[in-house]
Amino acid sequence: xxxxxxxxxxxxxxxxxxxxxxxxxxxxxxxxxxxxxxxxxxxxxxxxxxxxxxxxxxxxxxxxxxxxxxxxxxxxxxxxxxxxxxxxxxxxxxxxxxxxxxxxxxxxxxxxxxxxxxxxxxxxxxxxxxxxxxxxxxxxxxxxxxxxxxxxxxxxxxxxxxxxxxxxxxxxxxxxxxxxxxxxxxxxxxxxxxxxxxxxxxxxxx
Numbered sequence: 001x002x003x004x005x006x007x008x009x010x011x012x013x014x015x016x017x018x019x020x021x022x023x024x025x026x027x028x029x030x031x032x033x034x035x036x037x038x039x040x041x042x043x044x045x046x047x048x049x050x051x052x053x054x055x056x057x058x059x060x061x062x063x064x065x066x067x068x069x070x071x072x073x074x075x076x077x078x079x080x081x082x083x084x085x086x087x088x089x090x091x092x093x094x095x096x097x098x099x100x101x102x103x104x105x106x107x108x109x110x111x112x113x114x115x116x117x118x119x120x121x122x123x124x125x126x127x128x129x130x131x132x133x134x135x136x137x138x139x140x141x142x143x144x145x146x147x148x149x150x151x152x153x154x155x156x157x158x159x160x161x162x163x164x165x166x167x168x169x170x171x172x173x174x175x176x177x178x179x180x181x182x183x184x185x186x187x188x189x190x191x192x193x194x195x196x197x198x199x200x201x202x203x204x205x206x
Contacts, residue, residue: 041178042089042153046114047170048121049160055086060105062090076104079149087174088181091149098155099145111143114159121159132156132171152178 046053055061062080078093079101089101102108108115111131112123123129131138133155138144144155156171 038092038094039182040091040151041181042091042149042151042155043087043174043176043178044089044153044155045087045157045170045174047156047158047160047162048114048116049127050162050166052170053086053116055081055105060086075100080104088177089149090181091151095148097144097146097148099143101149102145109143109145109157111140114157126161127159130156130158130162130167132158132167135171137167152176152182154178 061082061084062076063082073092079089079091079096081088082090099109106117109129112129114121114129121127121129128139131142131144133144133147134150134153154171154174154176156167156174158167158170162170
């Protein structure tokens with residue numbers, strides 16, 4: 001009987017160890033699970049000869065009626081604007097750059113030019129493209145074309161004969177609303193909310 005009891009205790013200890021291990025694994029999965037959603041925002045403004053571009057027209061804004069799997073996203077799905085709000089970018093891909101975003105609008109940008117859908121503005125003796133990203137002046141130094149749009153970034157593109165005071169005023173006028181939008185679902189979400197929910201965690205425990 002003593003031998004049987006010892007065997008039983010070993011089995012019980014083994015089962016308890018397995019159960020504890022399973023619980024630990026499930027706890028790790030619960031607290032570390034990431035649904036893989038990408039949904040964050042950035043603010044920006046474009047000025048041409050002192051006039052802010054308001055991007056008027058529905059073709060500048062993405063209006064989706066159904067969610068898409070990440071593998072089926074179009075370039076426009078990855079970085080776009082919504083609801084006629086012309087100073088907020090919705091980003092659904094960590095690799096989306098400023099160049100990608102402006103291409104989606106039918107525009108293009110470089111270190112010394114900005115091209116709208118119908119007009120090219122190129123640096124000359126009196127005018128130039130000024131670039132401020134997150135307060136850093138990149139004018140004449142670097143294009144932001146290949147730079148990834150970061151969460152809560154702020155970009156100013158201002159073409160014309162602009163002095164530093166005007167440039168700073170234009171930059172300061174860009175609203176800081178990206179963080180506010182980060183707390184909301186995308187109006188036409190392709191990839192769901194920006195945060196992994198408790199329901200997501202529970203559904204993906206096993």
